Amino acid sequence: xxDRLVVSDASVLNFAPHIVFRFDELxxxxxxxxxxxxMLPDEQAxxxxxxxxxKTGVSGIVDSLAARYSQAPRDLIAKDVTAxxxxxxxxxxxxxxxxx
Amino acid sequence: MPAQVDPPLALLAELTHRCPLACPYxxxxxxxxxxxxxxxxxDWRRVLAEAAALGVLQVHFSGGEPMARRDLLGLIGExxxxxxxxxxxxxGTLGGxxxxxxxxxxxxxxxxxxxxxxxxxxxxRIAGLPxxxxxxxxxxxxxRAAGLPLTLNMVVHRxxxxxxxxxxxxxxxxxxxxxxxxxxxxxxxxxxxxxxxxPTRRQLDQATEAVEAARARLKGVLTxxxxxxxxHGVRPKSCMSGWGRQFINIMPSxxxxxxxxxxxxxxxxxxxxxxxxxxDIWYESDAFNRFRGTDWMAEPCRSCDRREIDWGGCRxxxxxxxxxxxxxxxxxxxxxxxxVVAAAVQEAEGLPPEFIYRSYGFLPSxxxxxxxxxxxxx
Numbered sequence: 001x002x003d004r005l006v007v008s009d010a011s012v013l014n015f016a017p018h019i020v021f022r023f024d025e026l027x028x029x030x031x032x033x034x035x036x037x038x039m040l041p042d043e044q045a046x047x048x049x050x051x052x053x054x055k056t057g058v059s060g061i062v063d064s065l066a067a068r069y070s071q072a073p074r075d076l077i078a079k080d081v082t083a084x085x086x087x088x089x090x091x092x093x094x095x096x097x098x099x100x
Numbered sequence: 101m102p103a104q105v106d107p108p109l110a111l112l113a114e115l116t117h118r119c120p121l122a123c124p125y126x127x128x129x130x131x132x133x134x135x136x137x138x139x140x141x142x143d144w145r146r147v148l149a150e151a152a153a154l155g156v157l158q159v160h161f162s163g164g165e166p167m168a169r170r171d172l173l174g175l176i177g178e179x180x181x182x183x184x185x186x187x188x189x190x191x192g193t194l195g196g197x198x199x200x201x202x203x204x205x206x207x208x209x210x211x212x213x214x215x216x217x218x219x220x221x222x223x224x225r226i227a228g229l230p231x232x233x234x235x236x237x238x239x240x241x242x243x244r245a246a247g248l249p250l251t252l253n254m255v256v257h258r259x260x261x262x263x264x265x266x267x268x269x270x271x272x273x274x275x276x277x278x279x280x281x282x283x284x285x286x287x288x289x290x291x292x293x294x295x296x297x298x299p300t301r302r303q304l305d306q307a308t309e310a311v312e313a314a315r316a317r318l319k320g321v322l323t324x325x326x327x328x329x330x331x332h333g334v335r336p337k338s339c340m341s342g343w344g345r346q347f348i349n350i351m352p353s354x355x356x357x358x359x360x361x362x363x364x365x366x367x368x369x370x371x372x373x374x375x376x377x378x379x380d381i382w383y384e385s386d387a388f389n390r391f392r393g394t395d396w397m398a399e400p401c402r403s404c405d406r407r408e409i410d411w412g413g414c415r416x417x418x419x420x421x422x423x424x425x426x427x428x429x430x431x432x433x434x435x436x437x438x439x440v441v442a443a444a445v446q447e448a449e450g451l452p453p454e455f456i457y458r459s460y461g462f463l464p465s466x467x468x469x470x471x472x473x474x475x476x477x478x
Contacts, residue, residue: 004319024155027155031157033209035209035278036187036251036278089320092278
């Protein structure tokens with residue numbers, strides 16, 4: 001039995017194999033295609049997911065977003081990002097790409 | 101008809117009704133299509149292209165046993181080329197490693213594999229096929245070895261429901277990330293066998309408790325999708341998420357329906373992909389517009405605050421139990437017809453009768469005779 005992927009600051013994440021994150025031209029929005037499941041990430045989630053590349057750690061993703069939204073406290077951004085990624089990891093959409 | 105109709109999300113491609121299994125709850129129609137009546141590979145390739153253009157995102161290759169079609173590999177490749185996310189819904193009893201590796205290479209994204217029970221003997225008895233369980237176990241290993249994600253599909257009913265905790269263990273042992281524990285739905289073969297399949301309330305409550313405990317324990321490890329029998333519910337299921345809202349189902353003959361049981365509804369001419377484009381079928385056909393939205397509803401649905409949650413429940417169930425597809429699904433306790441469901445639930449407290457196995461040439465009026473002489477499906 002595999003273990004649960006726990007997302008932390010140090011996690012380096014990638015999309016799990018067979019998960020497709022793409023822009024749907026017809027509906028003009030980003031979608032996540034997963035086994036027998038379609039997810040429609042909101043604008044905030046899309047921004048985070050576009051930074052998931054199998055190289056950048058979660059803390060790096062938070063840094064990018066904190067630079068983009070300087071009015072929001074970094075702690076709050078970190079909390080939101082981790083929660084969102086953990087939720088997707090629990091749905092089997094993300095895989096660890098490095099230490100974490 | 102509602103002002104705005106969204107494009108469909110998913111295509112269920114029922115490639116064939118041929119299947120080595122004879123499960124007495126099969127969702128295929130009682131009048132099974134023979135091989136000679138099936139769409140050709142060229143037809144299916146055209147349907148896939150039309151589906152992608154229409155906005156379909158996922159295609160589910162199903163049956164019968166879709167691996168009974170020799171052209172399945174080509175169709176998976178076609179779907180992948182069209183950026184359709186493809187899923188194979190299989191019994192895992194035809195083929196193995198060689199086929200699965202080819203499917204994975206052609207772009208298949210996921211396999212949903214059915215088991216009839218966690219225990220081989222009861223599973224084989226329910227499937228009506230000796231050795232089926234062991235073949236499925238080997239098939240599961242082949243799926244994982246090919247690197248494809250695996251979902252176990254457990255159809256549950258009173259003759260296997262007590263094994264839910266063991267089914268979950270089996271899913272973990274076979275390396276599945278997801279298990280669908282879905283109660284039999286009472287149409288077609290399952291309706292014929294309802295008294296042998298509907299669980300008691302006590303059985304159901306125990307299974308639900310086991311699922312909830314496992315969900316908490318296995319969060320992030322195994323996703324458990326759980327579908328309870330709607331006969332035991334209070335409000336109806338949102339059947340297909342509403343008529344003509346998300347799904348197109350193409351039957352082996354090419355007939356397009358909003359759900360796999362809809363062909364049983366009288367007075368509706370379901371269009372065929374042999375003669376109509378998928379776009380015409382989805383947006384223009386009388387069949388797909390018949391129960392779309394809420395305008396068709398009568399009371400108690402019409403004024404119900406759940407009318408856009410349940411969408412009136414299931415049209416096929418309404419017809420099957422009341423003779424009128426336009427009535428409220430009798431599963432709903434607000435339905436004036438709810439007594440027929442309550443009576444079936446009451447009946448479940450008694451001893452179950454023998455199974456009537458799925459077969460070709462079955463005549464409902466000769467139920468006793470058909471159960472005595474089974475014919476092989478493929």
